[in-house]
Amino acid sequence: MPLVEYQPIGDIAVLTLNRPEKRNAMNDAMLGDLGVAVDRAAAEAKAAVLRARGKHFSAGLDLAEHVEKSLMQGIFGSRGWHAVFDRIRYGAIPYFVALNGAVVGGGLELAAVGHVRVAEPGTYFALPEGQRGIFVGGGGSVNATRLMGAPRMMDMMLTGRVLTAEEAERYGIVNYLAAPGGAFDKALELARVAAGNAPLSNYLIINALQRIHDSGHDEGLFFESVAASLTQSTPEARQRLRAFLEKKAARLPIPNGEEARG
Numbered sequence: 001m002p003l004v005e006y007q008p009i010g011d012i013a014v015l016t017l018n019r020p021e022k023r024n025a026m027n028d029a030m031l032g033d034l035g036v037a038v039d040r041a042a043a044e045a046k047a048a049v050l051r052a053r054g055k056h057f058s059a060g061l062d063l064a065e066h067v068e069k070s071l072m073q074g075i076f077g078s079r080g081w082h083a084v085f086d087r088i089r090y091g092a093i094p095y096f097v098a099l100n101g102a103v104v105g106g107g108l109e110l111a112a113v114g115h116v117r118v119a120e121p122g123t124y125f126a127l128p129e130g131q132r133g134i135f136v137g138g139g140g141s142v143n144a145t146r147l148m149g150a151p152r153m154m155d156m157m158l159t160g161r162v163l164t165a166e167e168a169e170r171y172g173i174v175n176y177l178a179a180p181g182g183a184f185d186k187a188l189e190l191a192r193v194a195a196g197n198a199p200l201s202n203y204l205i206i207n208a209l210q211r212i213h214d215s216g217h218d219e220g221l222f223f224e225s226v227a228a229s230l231t232q233s234t235p236e237a238r239q240r241l242r243a244f245l246e247k248k249a250a251r252l253p254i255p256n257g258e259e260a261r262g
C-alpha cells in the first residue's frame, strides 16, 4: 500500500496520507509517493483534496529518518520537499486540504502549499522546529509565512505556540472551520465547486495570483491584464459569458437566501 493513497471521485482526486501509526510523519518514501500521486492528479483530475488517515493530519518531518543525515543530505532532502510541494502549489489543479488533529512542522508546510484549507474542531497547529534544534525545510519560511506573516511565524517558531483551529483561522492559515469530523466533506464540496470552473481560470488563479502577489506593483498589474485577456479570449469564456447574458447561467447565491446575478 502506498504511503499516499490515490482515489478518484468523479473529477476530484483524493490524496490521503497513509501512515497513521507514525502520525503521518513524512519520510522519504512518503514524499516519493506524494509526488507520484500529485503527478497523477495533475493528469487526471480537475481539483484535488488532500487529507490524512487517522487522528492527525501530519506530525511533520520523520525525525527518526532525519537524525543521521549529513549536511548535504539535509540540503538535498529539503530541496526534495520543495520540488514536490511546488508541484502542488504551482500545479495544474487546485488543492483543498482537509485538516484534523496535529498539523505540525512539515505537516503545516505541506498544508500551506494547498490553495484552500479546511480544519475541523480540535485541529491544532505548531512549528516545534526551534525545540528540535532545526529549521523549517519544507518551504514553510516562504509558504506558511505568506499565510500568517513573519511576526506570527517567528512567535510560533520561537515559543512553540500551539494554535487552535479558530486561532489558525484568525491567522489566515485556515480558510474554513468545518463541523466536527467534517473537514473532508467540506473540502470535497469546495473542490467540486472549483472543478466546475474553466480550467484555464483555475490554472491562472493558482499560478498567476501568487506570483503577482510576490511581484511589484507594475509587474503585477501588467501580468493581470495579460491573464485577464488570455482567459477572456477563450471559446469557453465566451460561451460562459454568453450563457450569463442569456440568463442560462446559475445566479450567485447571496447570504440572505435570495439570488442575484453577479
Ligand code: 1HE
Binding pocket: 021, 022, 023, 025, 056, 058, 059, 060, 061, 062, 063, 064, 078, 081, 102, 104, 105, 106, 107, 128, 129, 132, 134, 135, 136, 137, 138
Ligand atoms: C514520529 C513523529 C515524527 C510521531 N517523526 N516519528 N515534528 C514534531 O516534532 C512532532 C513530533 N510528534 C508529536 O509531538 C506527537 O507524535 C503528536 C503530538 C503529533 C501526536 O501525539 P500522539 O500521542 O498521538 O502520538 P505519539 O505516541 O507521540 O507517536 C506515535 C508514533 O509516531 C510513535 O512511534 P512508536 O514507534 O513509538 O509508536 C512516534 O515516535 C511516531 N512519531 N511523530 C517520527 N515527527 C522539512 S523540515 C520539517 C521540520 C519538521 O517537521 S520539525 C517537526 C517534527
